[in-house]
Amino acid sequence: LQVSGYLNLLANTIDNFTHGLAVAASFLVSRKVGFLTTVAILLHEIPHEVGDFAILLRAGFDRWSAAKMQLSTALGGILGACFAICAQSPKGAGETVAWILPFTSGGFLYIALVNVVPDLLEEKNPWNSLQQILLLCTGITVMVLLALT
Numbered sequence: 001l002q003v004s005g006y007l008n009l010l011a012n013t014i015d016n017f018t019h020g021l022a023v024a025a026s027f028l029v030s031r032k033v034g035f036l037t038t039v040a041i042l043l044h045e046i047p048h049e050v051g052d053f054a055i056l057l058r059a060g061f062d063r064w065s066a067a068k069m070q071l072s073t074a075l076g077g078i079l080g081a082c083f084a085i086c087a088q089s090p091k092g093a094g095e096t097v098a099w100i101l102p103f104t105s106g107g108f109l110y111i112a113l114v115n116v117v118p119d120l121l122e123e124k125n126p127w128n129s130l131q132q133i134l135l136l137c138t139g140i141t142v143m144v145l146l147a148l149t
Contacts, residue, residue: 002058012070020078029101056069
């Protein structure tokens, strides 16, 4: 088995930990924010987990081992949610949310920009770049509309 598979599992566990933090903190704000955050993370996780599964297969894991290892990384999300809930201040959820949501949001933005911007800068076809920028703007617009409803 290649080291890249184990590094991917570690990164996926940390990623799931931050997802757990974000979901729990969002539910501390309100049910609506919690459900919206959960749906957004689920939509992000589906292709992400499929890609991670493929990385594990390429690293030498058999299908059953790769599936078990992928499921084990989900414990990171549970630990993140437990951490967010346990980190609540006796004064209320406001102090917990005040640092967890900006921390996780900043992490998500950083990862997205590190992955997306270099690809946009290397793209030779301007139409493909324009499509990606329009899709990014569409995603932002959908988030704003959901926040206003």
